[in-house]
Every structure is written in structure tokens, then in C-alpha cells.
Amino acid sequence: MIANGQIANSTVLPAAYANTTANSNETRTIRMGLMAGTVRAVDISPPFLDTEGRVPVTDAHKTRIVDPVSALIMSVPAGEPLVGPSACNRTLPVYDGLVRFNVSLSYVGTREVHTKGYAGPVTVCSARYIPIAGYKLDSQSTRFMADNRNLEAWLAPVAQAHVVVPYYISVGTKAGTLVIQAVDFNIVQDRASQ
Numbered sequence: 187m188i189a190n191g192q193i194a195n196s197t198v199l200p201a202a203y204a205n206t207t208a209n210s211n212e213t214r215t216i217r218m219g220l221m222a223g224t225v226r227a228v229d230i231s232p233p234f235l236d237t238e239g240r241v242p243v244t245d246a247h248k249t250r251i252v253d254p255v256s257a258l259i260m261s262v263p264a265g266e267p268l269v270g271p272s273a274c275n276r277t278l279p280v281y282d283g284l285v286r287f288n289v290s291l292s293y294v295g296t297r298e299v300h301t302k303g304y305a306g307p308v309t310v311c312s313a314r315y316i317p318i319a320g321y322k323l324d325s326q327s328t329r330f331m332a333d334n335r336n337l338e339a340w341l342a343p344v345a346q347a348h349v350v351v352p353y354y355i356s357v358g359t360k361a362g363t364l365v366i367q368a369v370d371f372n373i374v375q376d377r378a379s380q
Contacts, residue, residue, distance in 0.1 A: 189255035196261040203253035216283035224249045228283045243319040247286040251279045261349050268343030273350045274311035285320035303371035308353045313337035334358050344373055
């Protein structure tokens with residue numbers, strides 16, 4: 187997955203998103219162009235053929251959204267601390283080119299962490315997956331994720347941009363718990379924006 191865009195006035199503004207997935211039968215690429223949180227174009231190659239039984243995605247579902255990569259950068263309101271409830275308490279409106287869903291975050295507490303490039307406090311958030319559109323009504327995996335209470339994200343502060351980013355993500359799955367954890371934390375500021 188790859189995305190690009192900018193942060194302006196404490197708002198994450200994605201411009202482009204691309205994701206390529208593969209299995210033993212096929213490789214599929216989704217590309218999406220965005221402007222100010224509104225999807226302008228989506229290209230899925232090859233297209234999904236299983237469109238029957240999916241909750242329709244409307245134009246309204248494609249506005250005021252972020253892509254799955256841009257969702258990992260969360261601005262914190264000006265004047266609010268980067269560690270604590272203001273880092274968590276939010277709902278992320280996500281669209282991946284096929285499925286529109288929300289990720290609702292709630293404050294749990296704080297922890298101290300230490301890894302290469304960062305040592306200090308992180309905010310612990312519980313997360314909930316809320317399907318909105320594009321999913322199949324009879325999807326067992328969608329139902330499992332919507333009922334899943336084993337979702338957590340630890341958010342590390344990035345003071346220069348007044349945002350938080352994931353340090354640790356834990357997702358309960360049918361096969362066990364998936365953990366993604368930073369082992370090297372390196373923030374590079376774009377010199378053109380200085």
C-alpha cells in the first residue's frame with residue numbers, strides 16, 4: 187500500500203492511494219485519486235465480479251474520507267495534548283476503493299514505550315470496526331470484525347506536525363492475534379514545507 191497527500195491546517199488531505207494484493211489465482215490493483223477528502227476516481231484492475239449482494243457505495247460515502255494509509259496519520263486539535271484522550275477519541279471514515287467503513291477509537295490509557303528513534307508516552311486506544319457500505323451482507327468476516335472487541339492501537343505523538351501515528355496495533359482474528367509494532371521510529375520532515 188502506498189499513499190501521498192499533505193497535512194494542512196491540522197487536517198490530513200490524501201491525494202492518491204494504491205494497493206496491490208495477490209493470491210494464488212490473481213493479482214489485483216486498486217488506485218484512487220482524491221481531493222480534499224473526496225474521491226475523484228477509482229480504478230480496480232481487474233474489477234471485482236462479485237458485486238451482487240454488496241451494500242451500494244454512494245457518492246456521499248466517498249466524501250470526507252481518508253484512505254487506509256492516510257488513516258494512520260491522525261491530527262490532534264490545536265491546543266490539545268498529543269498524549270491522552272484527545273489523541274484517541276475520534277472516528278476515522280475510511281474508504282479503500284471498494285469498502286467504506288469507520289474505525290471508532292476510544293481512550294483507554296497511556297503507556298511508556300522504548301524503541302529505536304522514540305522513547306516516551308503513547309496513548310492506548312480501543313478500536314471498533316463499523317461497516318458502512320461496499321461489503322457483502324452475508325460476509326462472515328465483516329460480521330466477525332464488526333463484533334470484534336479485540337482491537338487496540340497505541341498512538342505515538344509527532345510534535346512537529348501535531349499528529350499521532352500508530353506505534354503498536356493489535357487485531358484479534360479467527361486464527362489468533364495479529365500484532366504490528368514499530369521497531370524503528372523515524373520521522374523525516376519534507377524540506378520543501380519548511
